[in-house]
Amino acid sequence: MSGNVVMQVDHLTKSFRVHQQKANSLKQFIAARGRNRYDEFIAVDDVSFDVREGEVFGVIGQNGSGKSTLLKCMAGILQPNKGAVHVHRRMGALLELGAGFHPELTGAENVYLNASILGMSRKDIALRFDDIVEFSGIPAFIDQPVKTYSSGMYVRLAFAVAINVDPQLLIVDEILAVGDVSFQQRCLEKFVEFRNDGRTIILVTHDMNSVKNMCDRAVWLEHGKITGSGDPGELVDAYTEHMLGQNNRRHDGSIRRGSGEIQVTKVELLVNGSSEPVKRCRTGDSVVFRLHYESSKSIPQPVVAIEIESLAGALVTSPNTRDVGMVPQNMSGNGIVEVTIPRLDLLPGTFDLHTSVTDFNRAHNYDHLQTALRFDVMAGKPYETGGVVTLRPEWNLQ
Ligand SMILES: Nc1ncnc2c1ncn2[C@@H]1O[C@H](COP(=O)(O)OP(=O)(O)O)[C@@H](O)[C@H]1O
Ligand SMILES: [Mg+2]
Structure with a gap:
Protein backbone atom coordinates (compact mmCIF):
# COMPACT_ATOMS: atom_id res chain seq x y z
CA MET A 1 0.00 0.00 0.00
CA GLN A 246 -33.12 4.44 -5.59
CA ASN A 247 -35.31 1.79 -7.11
CA ASN A 248 -38.63 0.33 -6.26
CA ARG A 249 -38.68 -2.47 -3.78
CA ARG A 250 -41.55 -4.80 -4.68
CA HIS A 251 -43.99 -6.52 -2.36
CA ASP A 252 -42.55 -10.00 -2.95
CA GLY A 253 -39.08 -8.92 -1.81
CA SER A 254 -37.70 -8.53 -5.31
CA ILE A 255 -36.15 -5.25 -6.40
CA ARG A 256 -36.31 -3.93 -9.92
CA ARG A 257 -34.09 -1.47 -11.70
CA GLY A 258 -33.28 -0.60 -15.31
CA SER A 259 -34.83 1.50 -18.04
CA GLY A 260 -37.80 -0.89 -18.33
CA GLU A 261 -38.50 -1.22 -22.09
CA ILE A 262 -38.41 -4.96 -21.44
CA GLN A 263 -39.10 -6.58 -18.07
CA VAL A 264 -38.94 -10.04 -16.63
CA THR A 265 -42.35 -10.32 -14.98
CA LYS A 266 -41.87 -13.59 -13.13
CA VAL A 267 -39.57 -16.58 -12.87
CA GLU A 268 -40.77 -20.13 -12.28
CA LEU A 269 -38.85 -23.19 -11.19
CA LEU A 270 -39.83 -26.50 -12.78
CA VAL A 271 -38.30 -29.74 -11.54
CA ASN A 272 -37.71 -33.14 -13.16
CA GLY A 273 -39.98 -32.62 -16.15
CA SER A 274 -43.00 -31.43 -14.16
CA SER A 275 -44.96 -28.45 -15.50
CA GLU A 276 -46.00 -27.40 -11.99
CA PRO A 277 -43.92 -24.44 -10.70
CA VAL A 278 -42.37 -25.09 -7.27
CA LYS A 279 -40.08 -23.31 -4.81
CA ARG A 280 -37.82 -26.20 -3.86
CA CYS A 281 -35.77 -28.95 -5.44
CA ARG A 282 -33.01 -31.38 -4.52
CA THR A 283 -29.30 -31.59 -5.27
CA GLY A 284 -28.93 -33.41 -8.58
CA ASP A 285 -32.41 -32.60 -9.91
CA SER A 286 -32.99 -31.57 -13.47
CA VAL A 287 -34.42 -28.05 -13.30
CA VAL A 288 -35.78 -25.39 -15.60
CA PHE A 289 -35.90 -21.71 -14.71
CA ARG A 290 -38.65 -20.18 -16.82
CA LEU A 291 -38.36 -16.39 -17.26
CA HIS A 292 -41.51 -14.63 -18.47
CA TYR A 293 -40.85 -11.30 -20.16
CA GLU A 294 -42.91 -8.42 -21.51
CA SER A 295 -41.59 -5.66 -23.72
CA SER A 296 -43.10 -2.34 -24.69
CA LYS A 297 -40.86 -1.96 -27.73
CA SER A 298 -38.49 -3.95 -29.89
CA ILE A 299 -35.13 -4.45 -28.17
CA PRO A 300 -32.11 -4.83 -30.48
CA GLN A 301 -29.58 -7.55 -29.62
CA PRO A 302 -30.67 -8.13 -26.01
CA VAL A 303 -28.57 -10.22 -23.66
CA VAL A 304 -30.44 -12.19 -21.01
CA ALA A 305 -28.58 -13.25 -17.89
CA ILE A 306 -29.31 -15.00 -14.63
CA GLU A 307 -27.33 -15.05 -11.42
CA ILE A 308 -27.65 -17.57 -8.63
CA GLU A 309 -26.53 -16.37 -5.24
CA SER A 310 -26.45 -18.16 -1.92
CA LEU A 311 -28.15 -16.51 1.03
CA ALA A 312 -24.69 -15.89 2.47
CA GLY A 313 -23.88 -13.82 -0.63
CA ALA A 314 -21.73 -16.20 -2.69
CA LEU A 315 -22.29 -15.68 -6.39
CA VAL A 316 -22.48 -19.29 -7.57
CA THR A 317 -22.93 -18.72 -11.28
CA SER A 318 -23.95 -15.99 -13.72
CA PRO A 319 -24.46 -17.33 -17.23
CA ASN A 320 -25.79 -15.17 -20.06
CA THR A 321 -27.00 -15.67 -23.60
CA ARG A 322 -24.15 -13.69 -25.17
CA ASP A 323 -21.52 -16.07 -23.83
CA VAL A 324 -23.16 -18.89 -25.78
CA GLY A 325 -23.66 -16.79 -28.91
CA MET A 326 -27.42 -16.68 -28.55
CA VAL A 327 -28.25 -13.05 -29.30
CA PRO A 328 -31.35 -12.41 -31.43
CA GLN A 329 -31.41 -9.37 -33.73
CA ASN A 330 -34.52 -8.22 -31.90
CA MET A 331 -36.80 -9.24 -29.09
CA SER A 332 -40.32 -7.84 -28.76
CA GLY A 333 -43.73 -8.56 -27.34
CA ASN A 334 -44.20 -11.09 -24.57
CA GLY A 335 -42.55 -14.45 -24.25
CA ILE A 336 -40.53 -16.94 -22.27
CA VAL A 337 -36.83 -17.61 -21.88
CA GLU A 338 -36.05 -21.02 -20.42
CA VAL A 339 -32.77 -21.87 -18.72
CA THR A 340 -32.41 -25.63 -18.39
CA ILE A 341 -29.90 -27.09 -15.97
CA PRO A 342 -29.80 -30.84 -16.52
CA ARG A 343 -28.17 -31.53 -13.16
CA LEU A 344 -28.33 -28.94 -10.42
CA ASP A 345 -25.19 -29.34 -8.32
CA LEU A 346 -26.17 -26.91 -5.57
CA LEU A 347 -25.93 -28.29 -2.03
CA PRO A 348 -28.74 -27.82 0.50
CA GLY A 349 -29.52 -24.20 1.29
CA THR A 350 -31.55 -21.22 0.18
CA PHE A 351 -30.67 -19.46 -3.07
CA ASP A 352 -31.74 -16.28 -4.83
CA LEU A 353 -32.03 -16.06 -8.58
CA HIS A 354 -31.59 -12.62 -10.15
CA THR A 355 -32.33 -11.84 -13.78
CA SER A 356 -31.18 -9.12 -16.12
CA VAL A 357 -31.69 -7.97 -19.67
CA THR A 358 -29.04 -5.67 -21.09
CA ASP A 359 -27.86 -4.38 -24.43
CA PHE A 360 -25.17 -6.30 -26.31
CA ASN A 361 -22.30 -4.49 -24.58
CA ARG A 362 -23.88 -5.19 -21.21
CA ALA A 363 -23.52 -1.49 -20.48
CA HIS A 364 -27.18 -0.50 -20.62
CA ASN A 365 -29.56 -2.19 -18.23
CA TYR A 366 -33.09 -2.65 -19.56
CA ASP A 367 -34.14 -4.70 -16.60
CA HIS A 368 -32.58 -6.17 -13.51
CA LEU A 369 -34.79 -8.11 -11.15
CA GLN A 370 -33.00 -8.79 -7.90
CA THR A 371 -34.38 -11.91 -6.19
CA ALA A 372 -36.75 -12.70 -9.02
CA LEU A 373 -37.03 -16.12 -7.37
CA ARG A 374 -35.97 -17.48 -4.00
CA PHE A 375 -35.79 -21.26 -3.82
CA ASP A 376 -34.60 -23.97 -1.46
CA VAL A 377 -32.37 -26.88 -2.28
CA MET A 378 -32.88 -29.98 -0.15
CA ALA A 379 -30.50 -32.85 0.32
CA GLY A 380 -30.28 -35.10 -2.73
CA LYS A 381 -27.54 -36.87 -4.62
CA PRO A 382 -24.65 -36.51 -4.07
CA TYR A 383 -24.97 -35.62 -0.41
CA GLU A 384 -22.29 -33.40 1.10
CA THR A 385 -22.36 -31.45 4.33
CA GLY A 386 -20.28 -28.37 3.54
CA GLY A 387 -19.96 -25.75 0.84
CA VAL A 388 -22.37 -24.39 -1.71
CA VAL A 389 -21.91 -26.69 -4.71
CA THR A 390 -20.73 -30.22 -5.26
CA LEU A 391 -17.96 -30.85 -7.77
CA ARG A 392 -18.85 -34.54 -7.70
CA PRO A 393 -15.46 -35.63 -6.39
CA GLU A 394 -14.22 -39.19 -6.81
CA TRP A 395 -12.22 -40.46 -3.85
CA ASN A 396 -9.45 -42.99 -3.97
CA LEU A 397 -7.92 -44.31 -0.76
CA GLN A 398 -4.66 -46.19 -0.99
N1 LIG B 1 -18.07 16.32 -24.95
C1 LIG B 1 -19.08 16.54 -24.09
N2 LIG B 1 -19.89 17.61 -24.22
C2 LIG B 1 -20.90 17.84 -23.36
N3 LIG B 1 -21.20 17.03 -22.31
C3 LIG B 1 -20.46 15.94 -22.14
C4 LIG B 1 -19.35 15.63 -23.01
N4 LIG B 1 -18.79 14.46 -22.57
C5 LIG B 1 -19.49 14.09 -21.49
N5 LIG B 1 -20.50 14.96 -21.23
C6 LIG B 1 -21.46 14.89 -20.12
O1 LIG B 1 -20.74 14.76 -18.92
C7 LIG B 1 -21.38 13.88 -18.04
C8 LIG B 1 -20.43 12.79 -17.62
O2 LIG B 1 -20.21 11.94 -18.74
P1 LIG B 1 -19.19 10.72 -18.69
O3 LIG B 1 -17.88 11.22 -18.21
O4 LIG B 1 -19.22 10.06 -20.02
O5 LIG B 1 -19.85 9.80 -17.57
P2 LIG B 1 -19.68 8.23 -17.31
O6 LIG B 1 -18.47 7.74 -18.03
O7 LIG B 1 -19.59 8.12 -15.82
O8 LIG B 1 -20.95 7.59 -17.82
C9 LIG B 1 -22.61 13.38 -18.75
O9 LIG B 1 -23.73 14.12 -18.32
C10 LIG B 1 -22.31 13.65 -20.19
O10 LIG B 1 -23.49 13.87 -20.93
MG1 LIG C 1 -18.25 6.24 -19.44
Whole structure:
Protein backbone atom coordinates (compact mmCIF):
# COMPACT_ATOMS: atom_id res chain seq x y z
CA MET A 1 0.00 0.00 0.00
CA SER A 2 2.95 2.33 0.42
CA GLY A 3 4.06 2.34 -3.22
CA ASN A 4 5.24 5.53 -4.88
CA VAL A 5 2.62 7.85 -6.24
CA VAL A 6 2.43 7.37 -10.02
CA MET A 7 -0.42 9.74 -10.69
CA GLN A 8 -1.81 12.69 -8.82
CA VAL A 9 -5.19 14.11 -9.62
CA ASP A 10 -5.21 17.54 -8.07
CA HIS A 11 -8.48 19.49 -7.72
CA LEU A 12 -9.48 18.50 -11.22
CA THR A 13 -12.51 20.19 -12.71
CA LYS A 14 -13.78 19.65 -16.24
CA SER A 15 -16.83 21.35 -17.65
CA PHE A 16 -18.41 21.33 -21.08
CA ARG A 17 -20.20 24.09 -22.88
CA VAL A 18 -23.73 23.02 -23.56
CA HIS A 19 -25.40 25.24 -26.12
CA GLN A 20 -28.81 26.55 -25.35
CA GLN A 21 -31.38 26.12 -28.05
CA LYS A 22 -30.52 28.04 -31.20
CA ALA A 23 -32.30 31.28 -31.88
CA ASN A 24 -35.27 30.29 -34.00
CA SER A 25 -36.43 33.74 -34.89
CA LEU A 26 -34.72 36.88 -36.10
CA LYS A 27 -35.94 38.65 -32.97
CA GLN A 28 -34.25 36.12 -30.68
CA PHE A 29 -31.12 36.25 -32.78
CA ILE A 30 -30.96 40.02 -32.45
CA ALA A 31 -31.74 39.83 -28.72
CA ALA A 32 -28.76 37.49 -28.32
CA ARG A 33 -26.73 39.91 -30.46
CA GLY A 34 -25.74 37.07 -32.74
CA ARG A 35 -23.74 35.33 -30.02
CA ASN A 36 -24.08 31.66 -29.37
CA ARG A 37 -25.27 31.29 -25.83
CA TYR A 38 -24.26 28.34 -23.73
CA ASP A 39 -24.36 26.90 -20.25
CA GLU A 40 -21.42 25.45 -18.46
CA PHE A 41 -21.97 21.81 -17.46
CA ILE A 42 -19.59 20.51 -14.81
CA ALA A 43 -18.84 16.85 -15.53
CA VAL A 44 -15.94 16.46 -13.06
CA ASP A 45 -16.06 18.65 -9.99
CA ASP A 46 -12.97 19.35 -7.92
CA VAL A 47 -11.69 15.78 -7.74
CA SER A 48 -8.43 14.88 -6.00
CA PHE A 49 -6.73 11.53 -5.34
CA ASP A 50 -3.43 9.74 -5.73
CA VAL A 51 -2.74 6.47 -7.51
CA ARG A 52 0.20 4.42 -6.29
CA GLU A 53 2.62 2.09 -7.95
CA GLY A 54 1.54 -1.53 -8.31
CA GLU A 55 -2.12 -1.07 -7.46
CA VAL A 56 -5.31 -1.66 -9.37
CA PHE A 57 -7.38 1.44 -8.80
CA GLY A 58 -11.11 1.37 -9.52
CA VAL A 59 -13.50 4.19 -10.42
CA ILE A 60 -17.18 3.40 -9.96
CA GLY A 61 -20.37 5.39 -10.38
CA GLN A 62 -23.62 5.55 -12.30
CA ASN A 63 -23.82 6.35 -16.01
CA GLY A 64 -23.16 10.04 -16.48
CA SER A 65 -21.34 10.45 -13.18
CA GLY A 66 -18.18 11.64 -14.98
CA LYS A 67 -15.98 8.52 -15.01
CA SER A 68 -15.02 8.67 -18.69
CA THR A 69 -14.44 12.41 -18.58
CA LEU A 70 -12.15 11.93 -15.58
CA LEU A 71 -10.22 9.16 -17.33
CA LYS A 72 -9.83 11.21 -20.51
CA CYS A 73 -8.37 14.04 -18.45
CA MET A 74 -6.04 11.56 -16.77
CA ALA A 75 -4.96 10.26 -20.19
CA GLY A 76 -4.34 13.77 -21.48
CA ILE A 77 -7.04 13.52 -24.13
CA LEU A 78 -9.11 16.27 -22.50
CA GLN A 79 -7.69 19.37 -20.86
CA PRO A 80 -9.14 20.19 -17.43
CA ASN A 81 -10.60 23.66 -16.83
CA LYS A 82 -9.12 23.78 -13.35
CA GLY A 83 -6.66 21.68 -11.44
CA ALA A 84 -4.14 19.30 -12.90
CA VAL A 85 -3.08 15.72 -13.44
CA HIS A 86 0.53 14.87 -12.64
CA VAL A 87 1.77 11.69 -14.26
CA HIS A 88 5.04 10.18 -13.21
CA ARG A 89 5.11 7.12 -15.44
CA ARG A 90 4.68 6.15 -19.05
CA MET A 91 0.98 5.65 -19.62
CA GLY A 92 -1.22 3.57 -21.90
CA ALA A 93 -4.93 4.07 -22.22
CA LEU A 94 -7.83 1.94 -23.34
CA LEU A 95 -10.68 4.36 -23.35
CA GLU A 96 -14.23 4.02 -24.52
CA LEU A 97 -14.82 3.69 -28.24
CA GLY A 98 -14.31 7.01 -29.93
CA ALA A 99 -11.78 8.57 -27.56
CA GLY A 100 -8.25 8.99 -28.78
CA PHE A 101 -8.77 7.77 -32.33
CA HIS A 102 -9.60 10.10 -35.16
CA PRO A 103 -12.30 8.62 -37.42
CA GLU A 104 -11.05 10.16 -40.67
CA LEU A 105 -7.46 8.99 -40.21
CA THR A 106 -6.30 5.52 -41.13
CA GLY A 107 -5.45 2.86 -38.58
CA ALA A 108 -1.74 3.45 -39.22
CA GLU A 109 -2.05 7.23 -38.81
CA ASN A 110 -3.99 6.71 -35.60
CA VAL A 111 -1.29 4.42 -34.26
CA TYR A 112 1.20 7.27 -34.66
CA LEU A 113 -1.17 9.89 -33.26
CA ASN A 114 -2.23 7.78 -30.30
CA ALA A 115 1.22 6.52 -29.38
CA SER A 116 2.64 10.04 -29.50
CA ILE A 117 -0.16 11.36 -27.25
CA LEU A 118 0.89 8.58 -24.89
CA GLY A 119 4.42 9.88 -24.88
CA MET A 120 6.28 7.79 -27.47
CA SER A 121 8.74 9.38 -29.85
CA ARG A 122 8.20 9.01 -33.60
CA LYS A 123 11.32 6.91 -33.83
CA ASP A 124 10.15 4.52 -31.10
CA ILE A 125 6.77 4.22 -32.74
CA ALA A 126 8.39 3.33 -36.06
CA LEU A 127 10.35 0.59 -34.30
CA ARG A 128 7.22 -0.81 -32.64
CA PHE A 129 4.85 -0.27 -35.54
CA ASP A 130 4.98 -3.80 -36.94
CA ASP A 131 4.46 -5.33 -33.50
CA ILE A 132 1.46 -3.13 -32.91
CA VAL A 133 -0.13 -4.04 -36.24
CA GLU A 134 0.56 -7.72 -35.71
CA PHE A 135 -0.85 -7.64 -32.18
CA SER A 136 -4.00 -5.94 -33.42
CA GLY A 137 -4.66 -8.82 -35.82
CA ILE A 138 -6.03 -6.46 -38.47
CA PRO A 139 -3.07 -5.79 -40.82
CA ALA A 140 -5.34 -5.92 -43.87
CA PHE A 141 -7.28 -2.90 -42.64
CA ILE A 142 -4.47 -0.79 -41.27
CA ASP A 143 -4.55 1.70 -44.18
CA GLN A 144 -8.33 2.15 -44.03
CA PRO A 145 -9.89 5.06 -42.11
CA VAL A 146 -10.91 3.81 -38.66
CA LYS A 147 -14.45 5.06 -39.20
CA THR A 148 -14.89 1.97 -41.38
CA TYR A 149 -13.83 -0.34 -38.53
CA SER A 150 -16.18 -2.52 -36.54
CA SER A 151 -16.09 -1.90 -32.79
CA GLY A 152 -14.16 -5.15 -32.37
CA MET A 153 -11.42 -4.06 -34.82
CA TYR A 154 -11.28 -0.68 -33.18
CA VAL A 155 -10.74 -2.09 -29.72
CA ARG A 156 -8.09 -4.51 -30.94
CA LEU A 157 -6.06 -1.69 -32.42
CA ALA A 158 -6.50 0.53 -29.36
CA PHE A 159 -5.43 -2.35 -27.14
CA ALA A 160 -2.41 -3.09 -29.31
CA VAL A 161 -1.25 0.52 -29.06
CA ALA A 162 -1.88 0.79 -25.32
CA ILE A 163 0.05 -2.39 -24.56
CA ASN A 164 2.93 -1.64 -26.90
CA VAL A 165 3.79 1.81 -25.59
CA ASP A 166 5.22 -0.26 -22.71
CA PRO A 167 3.14 1.52 -20.13
CA GLN A 168 3.87 1.54 -16.42
CA LEU A 169 0.37 2.83 -15.94
CA LEU A 170 -2.65 1.60 -17.86
CA ILE A 171 -6.04 3.31 -17.94
CA VAL A 172 -9.00 1.13 -18.91
CA ASP A 173 -12.54 2.39 -19.44
CA GLU A 174 -15.26 -0.24 -19.86
CA ILE A 175 -13.32 -1.77 -22.71
CA LEU A 176 -14.06 -5.27 -21.52
CA ALA A 177 -17.68 -4.86 -22.47
CA VAL A 178 -16.72 -4.77 -26.14
CA GLY A 179 -15.10 -7.49 -28.18
CA ASP A 180 -15.49 -11.23 -28.06
CA VAL A 181 -14.93 -13.49 -25.10
CA SER A 182 -11.46 -14.61 -26.14
CA PHE A 183 -10.38 -10.99 -26.56
CA GLN A 184 -11.73 -10.12 -23.10
CA GLN A 185 -9.86 -13.10 -21.74
CA ARG A 186 -6.66 -11.87 -23.37
CA CYS A 187 -7.16 -8.41 -21.85
CA LEU A 188 -7.73 -9.85 -18.37
CA GLU A 189 -4.60 -12.00 -18.68
CA LYS A 190 -2.64 -8.89 -19.65
CA PHE A 191 -3.99 -7.01 -16.63
CA VAL A 192 -2.96 -9.76 -14.27
CA GLU A 193 0.47 -9.89 -15.92
CA PHE A 194 0.71 -6.13 -15.54
CA ARG A 195 -0.19 -6.14 -11.93
CA ASN A 196 2.24 -8.94 -11.15
CA ASP A 197 4.94 -6.82 -12.80
CA GLY A 198 4.23 -4.09 -10.27
CA ARG A 199 2.60 -1.87 -12.86
CA THR A 200 -0.48 0.18 -12.18
CA ILE A 201 -3.98 -0.13 -13.64
CA ILE A 202 -6.82 2.37 -13.37
CA LEU A 203 -10.07 0.62 -14.12
CA VAL A 204 -13.63 1.70 -14.83
CA THR A 205 -16.11 -1.12 -15.07
CA HIS A 206 -19.76 -1.83 -14.34
CA ASP A 207 -18.79 -5.26 -13.14
CA MET A 208 -18.84 -4.87 -9.38
CA ASN A 209 -17.39 -8.33 -8.90
CA SER A 210 -14.20 -7.44 -10.74
CA VAL A 211 -13.95 -4.23 -8.73
CA LYS A 212 -14.14 -6.32 -5.56
CA ASN A 213 -11.81 -9.00 -6.87
CA MET A 214 -9.21 -6.98 -8.75
CA CYS A 215 -8.99 -3.52 -7.22
CA ASP A 216 -6.82 -2.53 -4.29
CA ARG A 217 -8.55 0.82 -3.84
CA ALA A 218 -11.42 2.63 -5.49
CA VAL A 219 -13.29 5.92 -5.67
CA TRP A 220 -17.00 6.42 -6.21
CA LEU A 221 -18.13 9.33 -8.38
CA GLU A 222 -21.56 10.90 -8.17
CA HIS A 223 -22.42 13.94 -10.32
CA GLY A 224 -18.72 14.51 -10.90
CA LYS A 225 -17.82 14.54 -7.21
CA ILE A 226 -16.14 11.90 -5.10
CA THR A 227 -18.71 10.50 -2.66
CA GLY A 228 -16.55 7.74 -1.24
CA SER A 229 -13.12 6.22 -1.50
CA GLY A 230 -11.03 3.44 -0.03
CA ASP A 231 -11.63 -0.27 0.39
CA PRO A 232 -13.33 -1.60 -2.79
CA GLY A 233 -15.40 -4.18 -0.91
CA GLU A 234 -16.99 -1.63 1.38
CA LEU A 235 -17.34 0.90 -1.40
CA VAL A 236 -19.08 -1.53 -3.74
CA ASP A 237 -21.47 -2.59 -0.98
CA ALA A 238 -22.34 1.03 -0.18
CA TYR A 239 -22.75 1.81 -3.87
CA THR A 240 -24.94 -1.24 -4.50
CA GLU A 241 -27.06 -0.38 -1.46
CA HIS A 242 -27.40 3.18 -2.75
CA MET A 243 -28.43 2.01 -6.22
CA LEU A 244 -31.00 -0.39 -4.78
CA GLY A 245 -32.42 2.31 -2.54
CA GLN A 246 -33.12 4.44 -5.59
CA ASN A 247 -35.31 1.79 -7.11
CA ASN A 248 -38.63 0.33 -6.26
CA ARG A 249 -38.68 -2.47 -3.78
CA ARG A 250 -41.55 -4.80 -4.68
CA HIS A 251 -43.99 -6.52 -2.36
CA ASP A 252 -42.55 -10.00 -2.95
CA GLY A 253 -39.08 -8.92 -1.81
CA SER A 254 -37.70 -8.53 -5.31
CA ILE A 255 -36.15 -5.25 -6.40
CA ARG A 256 -36.31 -3.93 -9.92
CA ARG A 257 -34.09 -1.47 -11.70
CA GLY A 258 -33.28 -0.60 -15.31
CA SER A 259 -34.83 1.50 -18.04
CA GLY A 260 -37.80 -0.89 -18.33
CA GLU A 261 -38.50 -1.22 -22.09
CA ILE A 262 -38.41 -4.96 -21.44
CA GLN A 263 -39.10 -6.58 -18.07
CA VAL A 264 -38.94 -10.04 -16.63
CA THR A 265 -42.35 -10.32 -14.98
CA LYS A 266 -41.87 -13.59 -13.13
CA VAL A 267 -39.57 -16.58 -12.87
CA GLU A 268 -40.77 -20.13 -12.28
CA LEU A 269 -38.85 -23.19 -11.19
CA LEU A 270 -39.83 -26.50 -12.78
CA VAL A 271 -38.30 -29.74 -11.54
CA ASN A 272 -37.71 -33.14 -13.16
CA GLY A 273 -39.98 -32.62 -16.15
CA SER A 274 -43.00 -31.43 -14.16
CA SER A 275 -44.96 -28.45 -15.50
CA GLU A 276 -46.00 -27.40 -11.99
CA PRO A 277 -43.92 -24.44 -10.70
CA VAL A 278 -42.37 -25.09 -7.27
CA LYS A 279 -40.08 -23.31 -4.81
CA ARG A 280 -37.82 -26.20 -3.86
CA CYS A 281 -35.77 -28.95 -5.44
CA ARG A 282 -33.01 -31.38 -4.52
CA THR A 283 -29.30 -31.59 -5.27
CA GLY A 284 -28.93 -33.41 -8.58
CA ASP A 285 -32.41 -32.60 -9.91
CA SER A 286 -32.99 -31.57 -13.47
CA VAL A 287 -34.42 -28.05 -13.30
CA VAL A 288 -35.78 -25.39 -15.60
CA PHE A 289 -35.90 -21.71 -14.71
CA ARG A 290 -38.65 -20.18 -16.82
CA LEU A 291 -38.36 -16.39 -17.26
CA HIS A 292 -41.51 -14.63 -18.47
CA TYR A 293 -40.85 -11.30 -20.16
CA GLU A 294 -42.91 -8.42 -21.51
CA SER A 295 -41.59 -5.66 -23.72
CA SER A 296 -43.10 -2.34 -24.69
CA LYS A 297 -40.86 -1.96 -27.73
CA SER A 298 -38.49 -3.95 -29.89
CA ILE A 299 -35.13 -4.45 -28.17
CA PRO A 300 -32.11 -4.83 -30.48
CA GLN A 301 -29.58 -7.55 -29.62
CA PRO A 302 -30.67 -8.13 -26.01
CA VAL A 303 -28.57 -10.22 -23.66
CA VAL A 304 -30.44 -12.19 -21.01
CA ALA A 305 -28.58 -13.25 -17.89
CA ILE A 306 -29.31 -15.00 -14.63
CA GLU A 307 -27.33 -15.05 -11.42
CA ILE A 308 -27.65 -17.57 -8.63
CA GLU A 309 -26.53 -16.37 -5.24
CA SER A 310 -26.45 -18.16 -1.92
CA LEU A 311 -28.15 -16.51 1.03
CA ALA A 312 -24.69 -15.89 2.47
CA GLY A 313 -23.88 -13.82 -0.63
CA ALA A 314 -21.73 -16.20 -2.69
CA LEU A 315 -22.29 -15.68 -6.39
CA VAL A 316 -22.48 -19.29 -7.57
CA THR A 317 -22.93 -18.72 -11.28
CA SER A 318 -23.95 -15.99 -13.72
CA PRO A 319 -24.46 -17.33 -17.23
CA ASN A 320 -25.79 -15.17 -20.06
CA THR A 321 -27.00 -15.67 -23.60
CA ARG A 322 -24.15 -13.69 -25.17
CA ASP A 323 -21.52 -16.07 -23.83
CA VAL A 324 -23.16 -18.89 -25.78
CA GLY A 325 -23.66 -16.79 -28.91
CA MET A 326 -27.42 -16.68 -28.55
CA VAL A 327 -28.25 -13.05 -29.30
CA PRO A 328 -31.35 -12.41 -31.43
CA GLN A 329 -31.41 -9.37 -33.73
CA ASN A 330 -34.52 -8.22 -31.90
CA MET A 331 -36.80 -9.24 -29.09
CA SER A 332 -40.32 -7.84 -28.76
CA GLY A 333 -43.73 -8.56 -27.34
CA ASN A 334 -44.20 -11.09 -24.57
CA GLY A 335 -42.55 -14.45 -24.25
CA ILE A 336 -40.53 -16.94 -22.27
CA VAL A 337 -36.83 -17.61 -21.88
CA GLU A 338 -36.05 -21.02 -20.42
CA VAL A 339 -32.77 -21.87 -18.72
CA THR A 340 -32.41 -25.63 -18.39
CA ILE A 341 -29.90 -27.09 -15.97
CA PRO A 342 -29.80 -30.84 -16.52
CA ARG A 343 -28.17 -31.53 -13.16
CA LEU A 344 -28.33 -28.94 -10.42
CA ASP A 345 -25.19 -29.34 -8.32
CA LEU A 346 -26.17 -26.91 -5.57
CA LEU A 347 -25.93 -28.29 -2.03
CA PRO A 348 -28.74 -27.82 0.50
CA GLY A 349 -29.52 -24.20 1.29
CA THR A 350 -31.55 -21.22 0.18
CA PHE A 351 -30.67 -19.46 -3.07
CA ASP A 352 -31.74 -16.28 -4.83
CA LEU A 353 -32.03 -16.06 -8.58
CA HIS A 354 -31.59 -12.62 -10.15
CA THR A 355 -32.33 -11.84 -13.78
CA SER A 356 -31.18 -9.12 -16.12
CA VAL A 357 -31.69 -7.97 -19.67
CA THR A 358 -29.04 -5.67 -21.09
CA ASP A 359 -27.86 -4.38 -24.43
CA PHE A 360 -25.17 -6.30 -26.31
CA ASN A 361 -22.30 -4.49 -24.58
CA ARG A 362 -23.88 -5.19 -21.21
CA ALA A 363 -23.52 -1.49 -20.48
CA HIS A 364 -27.18 -0.50 -20.62
CA ASN A 365 -29.56 -2.19 -18.23
CA TYR A 366 -33.09 -2.65 -19.56
CA ASP A 367 -34.14 -4.70 -16.60
CA HIS A 368 -32.58 -6.17 -13.51
CA LEU A 369 -34.79 -8.11 -11.15
CA GLN A 370 -33.00 -8.79 -7.90
CA THR A 371 -34.38 -11.91 -6.19
CA ALA A 372 -36.75 -12.70 -9.02
CA LEU A 373 -37.03 -16.12 -7.37
CA ARG A 374 -35.97 -17.48 -4.00
CA PHE A 375 -35.79 -21.26 -3.82
CA ASP A 376 -34.60 -23.97 -1.46
CA VAL A 377 -32.37 -26.88 -2.28
CA MET A 378 -32.88 -29.98 -0.15
CA ALA A 379 -30.50 -32.85 0.32
CA GLY A 380 -30.28 -35.10 -2.73
CA LYS A 381 -27.54 -36.87 -4.62
CA PRO A 382 -24.65 -36.51 -4.07
CA TYR A 383 -24.97 -35.62 -0.41
CA GLU A 384 -22.29 -33.40 1.10
CA THR A 385 -22.36 -31.45 4.33
CA GLY A 386 -20.28 -28.37 3.54
CA GLY A 387 -19.96 -25.75 0.84
CA VAL A 388 -22.37 -24.39 -1.71
CA VAL A 389 -21.91 -26.69 -4.71
CA THR A 390 -20.73 -30.22 -5.26
CA LEU A 391 -17.96 -30.85 -7.77
CA ARG A 392 -18.85 -34.54 -7.70
CA PRO A 393 -15.46 -35.63 -6.39
CA GLU A 394 -14.22 -39.19 -6.81
CA TRP A 395 -12.22 -40.46 -3.85
CA ASN A 396 -9.45 -42.99 -3.97
CA LEU A 397 -7.92 -44.31 -0.76
CA GLN A 398 -4.66 -46.19 -0.99
N1 LIG B 1 -18.07 16.32 -24.95
C1 LIG B 1 -19.08 16.54 -24.09
N2 LIG B 1 -19.89 17.61 -24.22
C2 LIG B 1 -20.90 17.84 -23.36
N3 LIG B 1 -21.20 17.03 -22.31
C3 LIG B 1 -20.46 15.94 -22.14
C4 LIG B 1 -19.35 15.63 -23.01
N4 LIG B 1 -18.79 14.46 -22.57
C5 LIG B 1 -19.49 14.09 -21.49
N5 LIG B 1 -20.50 14.96 -21.23
C6 LIG B 1 -21.46 14.89 -20.12
O1 LIG B 1 -20.74 14.76 -18.92
C7 LIG B 1 -21.38 13.88 -18.04
C8 LIG B 1 -20.43 12.79 -17.62
O2 LIG B 1 -20.21 11.94 -18.74
P1 LIG B 1 -19.19 10.72 -18.69
O3 LIG B 1 -17.88 11.22 -18.21
O4 LIG B 1 -19.22 10.06 -20.02
O5 LIG B 1 -19.85 9.80 -17.57
P2 LIG B 1 -19.68 8.23 -17.31
O6 LIG B 1 -18.47 7.74 -18.03
O7 LIG B 1 -19.59 8.12 -15.82
O8 LIG B 1 -20.95 7.59 -17.82
C9 LIG B 1 -22.61 13.38 -18.75
O9 LIG B 1 -23.73 14.12 -18.32
C10 LIG B 1 -22.31 13.65 -20.19
O10 LIG B 1 -23.49 13.87 -20.93
MG1 LIG C 1 -18.25 6.24 -19.44
